[in-house]
Amino acid sequence: MTWTISETYEADKISQNGNKFLIANGFMGYRGTLEEFGKEQFCAVNLLGIYDQVGAQWREPINAPNPFAIQLFAESQSLSVLDTVPIEHQQQLDFRYGIHKRHTVCALADGNQIDYQIERFMSMDDVHSLNAQIKISVLKETKIVLKVGIDGDVWDINGPHLENFQMEDEGLYSALHVQTHEQHCPMSVGQQIALSHHYQSKKVVSEQQIVNELAVTILPDQPLVVDVYTAIVHGRESYQTAACVKQSVVASAFKGYEKTLHAHQNKWDELWKNADVEVEGDPEAQRAIRYSIYHLLSLGPRHAQNLSIPARGLSGQTYKGAVFWDTEMFLFPFFLRTEPAVAKALLNYRVETLPGALKKAAMYGYEGAFYAWESQEGGYDATSDYNVTDVFTDRPMRTYFKDKQIHINGAIVHAIWSYIQGKGDDSFLLSGAGEVILACAEFYVSYSFFKPQKNRYELLDVIGPDEYHERVNNNLYTNFMAKQTVEIGLKVIQYYEKNAPKKLAAYFSINDKEHTKTLWQDFAKRLYIPQMNEATQVIEQFDGYFDLEDVAVDTVASRLLHPREYWGGAYGVAADTQVIKQADVVLLLALFSQTFPQSTLEQNWQYYEKRTEHGSSLSACMYAILASKIGKADWAYPYFVKSATIDISGESKQFAGNIYIGGTHPAASGGAWMTIVEGFAGVTIEEEKISLDPHLPSHWQSLKFKIMHQQICYQIDIGKDYWSCKSVETL
Structure with missing residues (x-):
């Protein structure tokens, strides 16, 4: 109990919970929002020390494109808490290790139940890295569509701060490259997906988003596991942001989710020691x-x-x-x-x-x-x-x-x-x-x-x-x-x-x-x-x-x-x-x-x-x-x-x-x-x-x-x- 806090879903607590369940690693912070949330629910990946001003509005820090824009559909039904009232839901922060977790169970009309869990962390081992793991199980054979993407339509108080959107598409690797408005500082967000099941994929690209739509059939005794490796790099560190972000993502994917999580936890252990x-x-x-x-x-x-x-x-x-x-x-x-x-x-x-x-x-x-x-x-x-x-x-x-x-x-x-x-x-x-x-x-x-x-x-x-x-x-x-x-x-x-x-x-x-x-x-x-x-x-x-x-x-x-x-x-x-x-x-x-x-x-x-x-x-x-x-x-x-x-x-x-x-x-x-x-x-x-x-x-x-x-x-x-x-x- 002394290392966790948790909440159920209440619409009027979305903003408050964004603060309460924040994860961060000094380089950036990810508000404690659910994965299906967007700018209307104050989702934000806030970066340290990089600012932008639009016109005469207040100058403020940059919110990066969201690398965990995730939506789940089962038999064409959206399982977002914004669309379907879950029969069970818990949002949790493990503040021993800075791990955000959610567990949601939704019922379908045919009596089927979809149980999905998502955990994410901002790495203390590689501060550019953000990784997540999705686990989905069902009571009956179910066709699901999992949309995993990068969303550049971000929440700004005095924006918009991002422009010149460019997409990079290499199968299950995607990247979104942008520039800031005022100083044209480059920024890249990369994402690599790995699935435990056979899948069919379709890439959907819009002006500010790049999304992998993954169609998968799940059996009751074969839960689906999806690992999402992402990274963010901006021009205050390197103007070769595209290459640097891909290098970070590929390195995480090569290690695998458990090893990247373990390296992150080891860093937290060192910090808690004193x-x-x-x-x-x-x-x-x-x-x-x-x-x-x-x-x-x-x-x-x-x-x-x-x-x-x-x-x-x-x-x-x-x-x-x-x-x-x-x-x-x-x-x-x-x-x-x-x-x-x-x-x-x-x-x-x-x-x-x-x-x-x-x-x-x-x-x-x-x-x-x-x-x-x-x-x-x-x-x-x-x-x-x-x-x-x-x-x-x-x-x-x-x-x-x-x-x-x-x-x-x-x-x-x-x-x-x-x-x-x-x-x-x-x-x-x-x-x-x-x-x-x-x-x-x-x-x-x-x-x-x-x-x-x-x-x-x-x-x-x-x-x-x-x-x-x-x-x-x-x-x-x-x-x-x-x-x-x-x-x-x-x-x-x-x-x-x-x-x-x-x-x-x-x-x-x-x-x-x-x-x-x-x-x-x-x-x-x-x-x-x-x-x-x-x-x-x-x-x-x-x-x-x-x-x-x-x-x-x-x-x-x-x-x-x-x-x-x-x-x-x-x-x-x-x-x-x-x-x-x-x-x-x-x-x-x-x-x-x-x-x-x-x-x-x-x-x-x-x-x-x-x-x-x-x-x-x-x-x-x-x-x-x-x-x-x-x-x-x-x-x-x-x-x-x-x-x-x-x-x-x-x-x-x-x-x-x-x-x-x-x-x-x-x-x-x-x-x-x-x-x-x-x-x-x-x-x-x-x-x-x-x-x-x-x-x-x-x-x-x-x-x-x-x-x-x-x-x-x-x-x-x-x-x-x-x-x-x-x-x-x-x-």
């Missing part, structure tokens, strides 16, 4: 955390050294397939402690997109680097000036996410510094990471305003993590992260002076360096950090926050005139109240709990918890972590469950205004893991010292997991009255 978390005493929590870890592992871009993970993973084109701060703050910690090579790849993405960040800062008139809020390739900021559509007028609403969410820089620098400390290797500073830190620090100082009357620097006109309140002054989280960034920048200057003076000279002239050091030291010393109220110990989220209407979340919700109405912006129902979208002050306190007194942590948790709407999937985990750190594990537990099960339950926002924002929630999965490690286990790491301060939920019996730090793998074991941390492997 990533698994064992919970005793709570089977549902055990399943939920493993499901969360599955999503994280399935998204790691192991095929590349410089790609990152989009906010909605590989579940589709939502949020334009862009990389947000989510990656550094909620996904990166997992990979740093379980798979440092992937963690470095995520950071290399930021190193390589530094030119885009420098360009963006200059566009706004600032020095240094201002990273994209919604980052696509090259650091291009895909954020629209009108990111929300008004549900009443259907007109786009001006938003300032791209312009004012400057805390993105702090997230990137925080992750880089965590990597350097966690890996025990500061050479990364010499490979571009140092320049990123310096440029981010330079931006914050350039952006700041010095107020002589109060003898302090301030960061004005910003948006913090709470997006319901735009263009505020001195957001606590933003200012704190800016201060940390500049302090780290000063350490980088010191490191360069000792280890890479030429690199420092290339960045600063001698005079500029000394002036910069003096200025940054002054900034770090005098940047305004909002302080707690002495009476209540609560810290104001931003200037004037306490002056806003103090009202309950339910009261604000009752003011909505439309269920999809956006709560934030200039006229949102929450904008003039203390109701916030997500953890903001609590996020900071969870990340830097050792900086604040325990009483301050608890008072702020209680104050902001009742004022948080949790309109973001990033929110619940931070309330869980902070509650654990103040010794309130049973306060934390419901928020942990909310994070860990968000893609199982489907309980998340699907729209912001009229903009679809559905998809998987990798950051919530990462947050669930962080809750286990940093919250319930109470792991803190300072230089070479690992400390534990566990606070398990009262009904948990034990907790086990591994973490890596400075080339050493540690086993953490926690029970009701014991805990231990032992090194088990040197890497």
Whole structure:
């Protein structure tokens, strides 16, 4: 039970199940749709790191042609769940190995029953490869027609992105070759079919599809087995896509289905070795955390050294397939402690997109680097000036996410510094990471305003993590992260002076360096950090926050005139109240709990918890972590469950205004893991010292997991009255 989830068929859950049953391998993701589904049911094969724009529409990632377009007919009757109500049906995800399965039984008018099972996987051994196996059995001799093809008529939110369709037909090998609209990037999808029975075949080719129609007679004691080997290659890797895709397909077909599946499973076994978390005493929590870890592992871009993970993973084109701060703050910690090579790849993405960040800062008139809020390739900021559509007028609403969410820089620098400390290797500073830190620090100082009357620097006109309140002054989280960034920048200057003076000279002239050091030291010393109220110990989220209407979340919700109405912006129902979208002050306190007194942590948790709407999937985990750190594990537990099960339950926002924002929630999965490690286990790491301060939920019996730090793998074991941390492997 702890390694599978399953559902029957319900038409109104098609979109949700597409997310819930997603399979992915870091290169691409296949939504958890049934094989007979098409674009109307949100079927999609989403590719990492390749984007396209059509006209003035939003730029978004490419959905590849579907290589598993499969339809089954028995005695001319369609056995699709869209046409025939099955007498049995189950859809299942084995998230131990990333295998999608379906089992369907349909009855015919003559009393015959057709039992068919299809399983598919995206190979972790060859990331271009997707293979499937179909098994069909009958009660009576039956003539069936199995249509297996490649469907290029794909689901796009802002497409169509594919054009110049060309077909390749070599018997049971088929291929569809296309180009992207904007940059004419080639892409090929290949497919090879192998059957256990004699068959008659007919190739049906249309403008965007190539289909093998296979006619087979099946006897009751001779089930039909059909293996489908497919692959996808695009021009970001090779412009010889046709040859490469055929090579991958032929190699899989030569090995056979069982061997390709076994190689895929072996890779998953390797991944789970250091990533698994064992919970005793709570089977549902055990399943939920493993499901969360599955999503994280399935998204790691192991095929590349410089790609990152989009906010909605590989579940589709939502949020334009862009990389947000989510990656550094909620996904990166997992990979740093379980798979440092992937963690470095995520950071290399930021190193390589530094030119885009420098360009963006200059566009706004600032020095240094201002990273994209919604980052696509090259650091291009895909954020629209009108990111929300008004549900009443259907007109786009001006938003300032791209312009004012400057805390993105702090997230990137925080992750880089965590990597350097966690890996025990500061050479990364010499490979571009140092320049990123310096440029981010330079931006914050350039952006700041010095107020002589109060003898302090301030960061004005910003948006913090709470997006319901735009263009505020001195957001606590933003200012704190800016201060940390500049302090780290000063350490980088010191490191360069000792280890890479030429690199420092290339960045600063001698005079500029000394002036910069003096200025940054002054900034770090005098940047305004909002302080707690002495009476209540609560810290104001931003200037004037306490002056806003103090009202309950339910009261604000009752003011909505439309269920999809956006709560934030200039006229949102929450904008003039203390109701916030997500953890903001609590996020900071969870990340830097050792900086604040325990009483301050608890008072702020209680104050902001009742004022948080949790309109973001990033929110619940931070309330869980902070509650654990103040010794309130049973306060934390419901928020942990909310994070860990968000893609199982489907309980998340699907729209912001009229903009679809559905998809998987990798950051919530990462947050669930962080809750286990940093919250319930109470792991803190300072230089070479690992400390534990566990606070398990009262009904948990034990907790086990591994973490890596400075080339050493540690086993953490926690029970009701014991805990231990032992090194088990040197890497």
